[in-house]
Amino acid sequence: MPRDNLSMFLAERPTDAIIPGRTLNRRTSPAPEPSDLKDGEILVEVLYLSLDPAMRGWMSDARSYLPPVKIGDTMRGFTACRVLASRTPRAQPGDIVSCITGWTEYAIMREGQFETAASYPGLRDPLDMLSALGITSLTAWLGMVQIGDPKPGELVVVSGAAGATGSVAGQIAKIKGATVVGICGSEDKCRWLVDELGFDVALNYKAADFDQKFLDATQSYIDVYFDNGEHTPTLPLRQPAS
Structure with a gap:
């Protein structure tokens, strides 16, 4: 059954404080499906979003170590996710992975864009991927x-x-x-x-x-x-x- 995908996108660049409903806004679109996957890709469901100080800098168009988030693009952010479908041997459905999907409910990631729980020895809680091990x-x-x-x-x-x-x-x-x-x-x-x-x-x-x-x-x-x-x-x- 088709699902909706809720995401947050950058609507305008802040000059001072973040303004709710103006700096970031919500967008609903059809969620990606397993049939959309290509070889080497996984479909993930986001479990946790990370809120990091660096995100304020990513909203700016000033030169930095990463390109700025473009107006209209999904807000960049680290996430902990569950794999729903896979076309790579690096991850199987049900696996927990960390990646930078941005602020969205579902996303397709390719090899090299995610780390599996096996990369976090002793991992007990997916939240640790974004905090103590983030x-x-x-x-x-x-x-x-x-x-x-x-x-x-x-x-x-x-x-x-x-x-x-x-x-x-x-x-x-x-x-x-x-x-x-x-x-x-x-x-x-x-x-x-x-x-x-x-x-x-x-x-x-x-x-x-x-x-x-x-x-x-x-x-x-x-x-x-x-x-x-x-x-x-x-x-x-x-x-x-x-």
């Missing part, structure tokens, strides 16, 4: 493990520490035995970083005494500074000893 966590892992590579006892500072990437980066540094100082924008976030994620220190860069607290928390050299971008505060400099 692109933001991969960014944290690459930056902290492959580049920062802190050693036990070293001091790591993470800006944007309460965000999707920074929160994972700090936890990885703790697993590697480092002392971790997180920088974020509220006292509630500070408590969450320390009480739930195990950061050694969390500092609110909006606080009046941030500079002094930062100096107190970084008495030794900073071995790794994980910079999370645009909301990075201006850090105070320690004067060299005379």
